[in-house]
Amino acid sequence: xxxxxxxxxxxxxxxxxxxxxxxxxxxxxxxxxxxxxxxxxxxxxxxxxxxxxxxxxxxxxxxxxxxxxxxxxxxxxxxxxxxxxxxxxxxxxxxxxxxxxxxxxxxxxxxxxxxxxxxxxxxxxxxxxxxxxxxxxxxxxxxxxxxxxxxxxxxxxxxxxxxxxxxxxxxxxxxxxxxxxxxxxxxxxxxxxxxxxxxxxxxxxxxxxxxxxxxxxxxxxxxxxxxxxxxxxxxxxxxxxxxxxxxxxxxxxxxxxxxxxxxxxxxxxxxxxxxxxxxxxxxxxxxxxxxxxxxxxxxxxxxxxxxxxxxxxxxxxxxxxxxxxxxxxxxxxxxxxxxxxxxxxxxxxxxxxxxxxxxxxxxxxxxxxxxxxxxxxxxxxxxxxxxxxxxxxxxxxxxxxxxxxxxxxxxxxxxxxxxxxxxxxxxxxxxxxxxxxxxxxxxxxxxx
Numbered sequence: 001x002x003x004x005x006x007x008x009x010x011x012x013x014x015x016x017x018x019x020x021x022x023x024x025x026x027x028x029x030x031x032x033x034x035x036x037x038x039x040x041x042x043x044x045x046x047x048x049x050x051x052x053x054x055x056x057x058x059x060x061x062x063x064x065x066x067x068x069x070x071x072x073x074x075x076x077x078x079x080x081x082x083x084x085x086x087x088x089x090x091x092x093x094x095x096x097x098x099x100x101x102x103x104x105x106x107x108x109x110x111x112x113x114x115x116x117x118x119x120x121x122x123x124x125x126x127x128x129x130x131x132x133x134x135x136x137x138x139x140x141x142x143x144x145x146x147x148x149x150x151x152x153x154x155x156x157x158x159x160x161x162x163x164x165x166x167x168x169x170x171x172x173x174x175x176x177x178x179x180x181x182x183x184x185x186x187x188x189x190x191x192x193x194x195x196x197x198x199x200x201x202x203x204x205x206x207x208x209x210x211x212x213x214x215x216x217x218x219x220x221x222x223x224x225x226x227x228x229x230x231x232x233x234x235x236x237x238x239x240x241x242x243x244x245x246x247x248x249x250x251x252x253x254x255x256x257x258x259x260x261x262x263x264x265x266x267x268x269x270x271x272x273x274x275x276x277x278x279x280x281x282x283x284x285x286x287x288x289x290x291x292x293x294x295x296x297x298x299x300x301x302x303x304x305x306x307x308x309x310x311x312x313x314x315x316x317x318x319x320x321x322x323x324x325x326x327x328x329x330x331x332x333x334x335x336x337x338x339x340x341x342x343x344x345x346x347x348x349x350x351x352x353x354x355x356x357x358x359x360x361x362x363x364x365x366x367x368x369x370x371x372x373x374x375x376x377x378x379x380x381x382x383x384x385x386x387x388x389x390x391x392x393x394x395x396x397x398x399x400x401x402x403x404x405x406x407x408x409x410x411x412x413x414x415x416x417x418x419x420x421x422x423x424x425x426x427x428x429x430x431x432x433x434x435x436x437x438x439x440x441x442x443x444x445x446x447x448x
Contacts, residue, residue, distance in 0.1 A: 003054045003258050004164050007080040010090035011100040012060035015120040019147035020057050045287045049161045056080050086163045087115040093130040094121050105137035114163035116141045123149050178347045181230045181256035184266035189296035192330040222340050230256045262290035262343045269297040273316040285427040290346035291323045299329040323425050346425035356386045366416040372409050380404040383435040393426050398435035405432050
């Protein structure tokens with residue numbers, strides 16, 4: 001099932017970044033290629049009330065609309081609104097309605113998309129009196145919020161979910177099929193890699209309707225396993241990049257990721273690890289999909305510079321240290337066959353099932369080696385742990401108090417589980433659940 005798209009738009013200095021942090025769970029990363037240049041759109045997977053969403057953040061406008069930067073920001077917002085299922089327009093209660101707000105509201109109304117007006121900086125009940133002024137912007141659904149103080153966020157979530165289109169039917173996924181998305185920037189060599197893979201395997205290519213547009217899914221048999229290369233029509237089609245990142249190309253990549261088990265992120269060795277590459281990689285990780293980095297055009301890197309190139313990539317993509325990296329030349333066929341093998345290895349790792357005792361013992365061993373830090377006078381106590389039944393890459397820890405888990409300790413647990421069980425190319429997620437009475441919960445666990 002494809003994710004619905006929610007666009008977050010608004011001028012500068014309305015608290016949009018803080019609101020985005022609240023929506024996506026403080027995973028927001030500002031991506032700037034260089035100072036004083038409007039950042040590219042960011043995409044985040046979010047689940048609200050059982051609905052899977054892609055939240056698209058656009059650059060805040062407020063600069064001269066006739067300047068190159070101002071024109072680009074406005075165009076970004078127009079593209080985001082055009083592709084969105086629901087739009088959240090953010091304004092600031094303390095500033096009142098200004099011309100830039102009216103311009104943004106006019107854009108949203110003209111698009112005819114369902115919209116919610118989030119009146120931010122309503123930090124106290126006394127500021128509720130500032131809300132009525134914003135009804136003149138012509139957006140029916142008005143929700144007062146304070147992103148800073150987490151006020152009104154539940155009402156905002158309710159309003160957005162209410163406006164979403166009905167969910168489509170779940171995709172009929174054949175058991176045992178490995179769904180692989182080939183994603184990356186235009187001209188990174190995705191089409192060449194795809195053709196090399198299909199040519200080698202003499203695959204049958206069938207047209208199948210996609211969730212948002214017609215697409216081509218390529219089926220092939222490899223090592224006795226049925227693989228499907230997802231959404232290759234959108235990837236194959238070349239589009240001109242007029243406004244920085246090709247918005248539609250990125251959105252197609254996100255849809256392909258959502259439909260896949262493993263994503264092959266193709267990087268151009270002559271221009272690797274750009275802001276867009278990093279953004280897509282983060283999306284894959286947050287979505288819980290497997291990931292393989294494919295550095296294409298390796299033949300264009302002089303041999304004497306290759307080790308330095310690898311070291312630079314390692315530092316630049318430090319957050320992907322668990323991901324396999326392949327250096328290939330799709331045009332020459334160098335290492336191309338290793339791509340499918342790596343995808344299969346990651347797929348098997350992603351679906352690995354562990355016994356409850358294995359998980360529980362590994363977590364307890366990690367705690368014995370390095371106890372959780374104290375928070376005030378309290379310390380985290382893990383009662384028992386297990387894999388999530390539906391998502392084996394997610395571990396559920398029943399603890400005395402979830403708020404006692406610092407991010408650094410969660411990372412430590414992740415590293416320990418990787419050392420114990422591998423999980424190459426698979427992002428590991430941890431869920432901490434309050435476990436009622438510790439003694440009773442532990443007795444019930446031991447009795448199983």
